[in-house]
Amino acid sequence: MVKKRSFGFLVMIMSIFLLLLAACGDDGGNESSGGNDAEAKEDVELRVVTTMAGTDPAGEVFETLLEEFKKENPHVSIVNESQSADAGTIRTKINTDFTSNNEPDLMFYFNTVDAEGIIDAGKVVNLEEAEGVDLSGYGEMLEQQRYEDGNLYAAPQTGFYEGLFVNKKLFEEHGVDLPTTWEKYEEAIKQFSETDIIPVAASTEDSYYVVEHYALAAGGAENYNATLADKNAAWAEGLDNIGKHAEMGAFPEDAGTIDLAMASNLFHQEQAAMLYEGSWAWGSIPEEVAEHVEVLPMPIYAEGGSTGDVVGGASQGWFISTKAYEDENKKDAVVKLFNFLTSEENILRIAEATGQVPAKGSLSDLPENIAAGHKMVDEAGSVLTPINDRILPEAFTLIRTSVPQIVSGDKTGKDVLEEAAALE
Amino acid sequence: MKGDRFVIFLFLAPAFLISAVFLYYPFFENIVQSFYNTDGFFNSEFIGWDNYKRLFEDEIAIGATLNSLELMLYVAIFQVGIALVLAVMVDSIKHGVRFFRTTFFFPIVISGAAIGLLFTLIYNHRNGLLNEILVNLGFERIVWLTEQSSLYMVAIPTIWSYVGFYFLIILTAIEKIPDDFYEAAKLEGITGFQRMTKLTIPLIVSDLKTCLVLAITGALKIFELVYIITRGGPARSSEVLGTYMYQKAFDDGAIGYGATLAVLMVVIGLSLAFLTNTFLSNKDEVTY
Secondary structure (H helix, E strand, C coil), X not given: CHHHHHHHHHHHHXXXXXXXXXXXXXXXXXXXXXXXXXXHHHCEEEEEECCCCCCCCHHHHHHHHHHHHHHHCCCEEEEECCCCCCCCHHHHHHHHHHHCCCCCCEEEEECCHHHHHHHHCXXXXXXXXXXXXXXXXXXXXXXXXXXXXXXXXXXXXXXXXXXXXXXXXXXXXXXXXXXXXXXXXXHHHHHHHCCCCEEEECCCCCCHHHHHHHHHHHHHHHHHCCCHHHCCHHHHHHHHHHHHHHHCCCXXXXXXXXXXXXXXXXXXXXXXXXXEEEHHHHHHCCHHHHCCEEEECCCCCCCCCCECEEEEECCEEEEEXXXXXXXHHHHHHHHHHHHHHCCHHHHHHHHHHHCCEECCCCCCCCCHHHHHHHHHHHHCCCEECCHHXXXXXXXXXXXXXXXXXXXXXXXXXXXHHHHHHHHC | CHHHHHHHHHHHHHHHHHHHHHHHHHHHHHHHHCCEEECCCCCEEECCCXXXXXXXXXHHHHHHHHHHHHHHHHHHHHHHHHHHHHHHHHHHXXXXXXXXXXXXXXXXXXXXXXXXXXXXXXXXXXXXXXXXXXXXXXXXXXXXXXXXXXXXXXXXXXXXXXXXXHHHHHHHHXXXXXXHHHHHHHHCCXXXXXXXXXXXXXXXHHHHXXXXXXXXHHHCCCCHHHHHHCCCCCCCCCCCHHHHHXXXXXXXXXXXXXXXXXXXXXXXXXXXXXXXXXXXXCCCCXXX
């Protein structure tokens, strides 16, 4: 009897839960039939995904810009789903969104191998053919965005550069010449390794910028632009040079296990004299240290190469999704928002916050060291797309994570390149 | 009886559904993906057994498997061993049992990422805790994470962080042993050491077996401590299957090959769990 009663009680509880669940269900269908049709057509909701979030100083300015746009266009509401690029999860988000037919209407994303699948699937529009899209005022950074099919799918916002960040104060204190030539760079490693100062703050495993710059130094621009399939001898020589310099004491003793952030800390704490990084690194260098820091182009020793060539470009751009563009309700709003965000005034506002090189116009009143970085790019013989952005990610990971084995003598640069090329 | 079955089914259904959606389906999908050269999204090409062929020729995967097995050995021996010793010691004291129980269990509640960061800062060459102590005592700095030592250095926090879990299981098992057994043995003139080897351990052997199976299968899932402390280095010397799979699937976007590594992990895990259960079968178990 007790059993029967408890079973009845259980069924009752479950029925209540079912009713509650049903009550929570989507009743959107009823709502839409009762709403004002004219008003619904006018109201537009746009989803925007960018990397301007988290610790990115552009995040705050971007939020302000969105608020300003909404004020000017009260019928447009914007869902900002930006997330930091730090952990690489933005790639998973974008890919998941696009494959599940849930793509953002406008996105600021990597226009590198990361976007190839999206572009090839026709998920983003060719900006040059898109009605109403304003691409005027751009410099050569726009051309760098051109895809292999000759179309333009992304419009840049700011450019970046990579270089050798040097702490001039430490160089002066130790009477060492700034590394403006390869010989001086090697001499600086030698002299600093005899002191308590680490010559180059680097991780040999998390060694993106070290690998890039050593390949550039050994090969110059021409060899740097080679493909992985070429198994370029200058790239191999560059990798071997890392091993040679590690032996000279160029890097921290535990360079094989620390990550780039930990290595950068040594530079931030003035325990290291040099650091390979990108222009975004300025934001993380403490102010009192940054005033002694200058960025130099990688000294190139290759025959035919010229010091001054810089690794950089604009690897991110604004994309309009085909789905939003083909949606009559959204088309005008998404194009308007695109034009608003890529206007010279707004690009400069974002560039001002990050210290990056703007894709339109130029910044004035910059701190001396950041202005010097911009000047380095202006004067560069050529601005070269990073190897990392051009080759299969798996192959680049293999190259950079094999550097500790080159350092320990287990492998040579040539072996590593052959292994990496086999992955492509 | 019929009604009971219905209720049983009803209560199991939510758990089964959740497992099906979040465990069985992804696992099945993982096996499917392992036959593709895919980034998991736009690029996907069926390549048959190629990922498996690659797996057996991949020196890094073989090294990572061996490292995982070595780490498993340390974990099984030391996590359960130290937990047993601590549990016996805590059981034999009269005061402060609660204090020790809390203290030993404490690392369990700290997230793996925090422990990883803690030990990164302890081992750091330039500014780490250990080297600061050495420098202050007038010694030279030591590189703690070398190709020879990195796996041991990762094993230390791995063992430390989970000892408390097994300690608690074993201590609870010891506390369940009726006092009459000890009283009778005391009358027979048993010594402290004999009490442990002849009485306590034989009576908790089934709990020890459970701990061993958990430790062995859990060792395959080790990821965050290695990823944070050594990043699998230097020169892959502490790479384990978890970190290598993560690198392939998420850093490199090689989801297909990452899925193949995941299948390998499951196969090793299931085989070892089966072997452990077979070798530690409960034939001669003492019950009370």
